[in-house]
Amino acid sequence: MMPKPITLSIFDIFKIGPGPSSSHTIGPMLAAADFVDRLGKFGLKGGVAPDALEVSLYGSLASTGKGHGTHRAILGGLLGWRPETCDCDALLVLFPSDSESYEISVAGSIVDFSVRNIHFVSGDADAPYQNTLDFKLFAKGELLVSERYFSIGGGFIKRDGDSDPSPIDVPYKYSNMREFRKITRKTGLSLSEIMMENELAVSGMSVSEVENGLDDLLAAMTNSVDNGLKADGLLPGPIGLLRKARYLFESAGNCEHAAERALARLNAYALAASEENAAGRRIVTAPTSGASGVLPGLAYMFRSEFGVPDGRARSGxxxxxxxxxxxxxxxxxxGAEVGCQGxxxxxxxxxxxxxxxxxxxxVRCLENAAEIALEHHxxxxxxxxxxxxQVPCIERNAVGAVTAFNAYILASAGDPVRQKITFDEVLEAMLETGVDMSRNYKETARGGLAVCCVCC
Ligand code: SF4
Known part of the structure; x- marks a missing residue:
């Protein structure tokens, strides 16, 4: 079977929303909002008034959901909040205690909802994705409606039973980098031209809307770094982790050598956005919330220190x-499917x-840079x-940004066609490695540092 052409939108892979996790915060909020929206639209047969709402979480949503604020994200979604517009500070103070109850408007009725109505179920759901959410509405103990959603990473969700959306006809069809390169050779078009044409077809936006959207993403990335560089104090949760970005940035000025100063600042920028994510503040998924310090940190350096103009940053x-x-x-x-390499x-x-x-x-050089960066993860x-x-995630973002810079330097020297491994090949290796990886190392907090380190 021929692989399907890629029809994702740039604004699917880069989403603005609250931290700390795209699959545990953004995805569940979207699923909860969709559940309420659908019932608002279609109502219930026979006009039955629901009086209880129960939500069950499975997989890593159950094992690490509390730490990721999944319960608050679900409540936010049920209240009609959306990741891109919600007030992150208000989200952080939902459910101050287990007894705190909220009124949810669903299917034409008001039901009370507290954290006790969210069940963190140990063991897997019998489902194709491990991050599974069940929403159930009851009246007098009788089940009225049950909907199942999957949070499939990067803030993407799927509703159980939904058929695949009808295919979108994009002008340039590719399913991997080899095919993308072929299009550039055949048409003589640049990467930006191809990506823009396809985005117009997928999103229905105009060129200026897409460009404004890209500028908004770059601005949101910059804000996440700027905010992180201003903040200090402890991050939420039992670990007691102190923010470090601001101190690293300030101490970078004392480094004796220019290269050391630059390296310290790049680390500080990536830490800053990543600490903002850990604090539940607004970030840009790139491609996930957990990894939202890597690209924003590097882009910040390129724009603020190297003077990369906006047009080049958009192409990047x-x-x-x-x-x-x-x-x-x-x-x-x-991470729940293939570990942190993904x-x-x-x-x-x-x-x-x-x-x-x-x-x-x-294109060949950027593909090589991407390949080198992934190969060493x-x-x-x-x-x-x-x-x-938080641990190891925040520092890992800084290391990922430095590796990215290094990968670009390695890729930019020599003849790019002589690179031995392609990006498609390294992806295949990543998937195979992820499939072989024990479940303990897939966002369950049941292996590695999560069990060997006693810091809370
Ligand atoms: S270890 Fe990596 S994949 Fe796992 S939560 Fe942290 S950043 Fe995400």
Missing amino acids: LLAAALIGFVAKSNASIA EVGVASSMAAAFAATANGCD LGLTCDPIDGYV
Whole structure:
């Protein structure tokens, strides 16, 4: 069977929303909002008035959901909030206690909802995706409606039973990097031109709307770094982790050598956005929330220190989106499926593609940069301590940004066609490694640092 052409939108891979986790925060909020919306639209047969709502979480949503704020995200979604517009501060103070109850308007009735109505179920649901959510509405103890959703990584959700959306006809059909390269050779078009034409077909937006959207994403990335550089104090949760970005940025000025100063600042930028994510503040998924410091940190450096103009930064973002599309379509960007190689590993390859493109490299060179960045993240497990996107996640974002920069430097020298491994091949290796990886290392907090480190 021929692989389907990629028809993702740039604004699917880059989403603005609250931290700390795209699959545990953004996805559940969208699922809860969709559940309420659908019942609002279609109502209930026979005019039965529901009086109870229960939500069950399975997979890593159950094991690490509390640490990721999944319960608050679900409540926010049930209240009609959306990730891109919700008040992150208001989200953080939902459910101050287990007894706090909220009125949810659903199917024409008001039902009370507290954290006690959310069930963190140990063991897997019998479902194709491990991050599964069940929403059930009752009247006098009788089940009225049950809907199942899957949070499939990067803030993407699927409703059980929904058929695949009808195919979108994009002008340039590719399913991997080899086919994308072929299109560039045949048409002579640039990466940006191809990505833009396809985006217009997928999103129905105009060129100026897409460009404004890209500028909004770059601005949101910049804000996440700026806010992180201003903040200090402890991050939420039992680990007691102190923010470090601001201190690293300030101490960078004292480094003796220019290279050391630059490296310290790049680390600080990636830490800053990543700490904002851990604090539940507004970030941009790139491709996930857990990895939202890598590309934003590197892009911040390129724009604020290297003076990369906006047009080049937009092209860099399109190149990063291309790498994210290919990774999501041929492997996975979910830590719960393939470990952290799919999150920080893919983020690093997207950032390497950004760096190469922003510096004027061609498609082969940016692909090589992305390949090198991902190759050296192969096998990276996901083992967040106590389920919080803090340790090892925050420092890992900084290391991912530095690796991305290094991968671009390695790729930009020599003849790009002599690179031995392609991005498609390294993705295949990542997927195979992810399939072989023990479940303990897939966002369950049941292996690695999560069990070997006693810090809370
Ligand atoms: S270890 Fe990686 S994949 Fe796992 S939660 Fe942290 S950033 Fe995400």
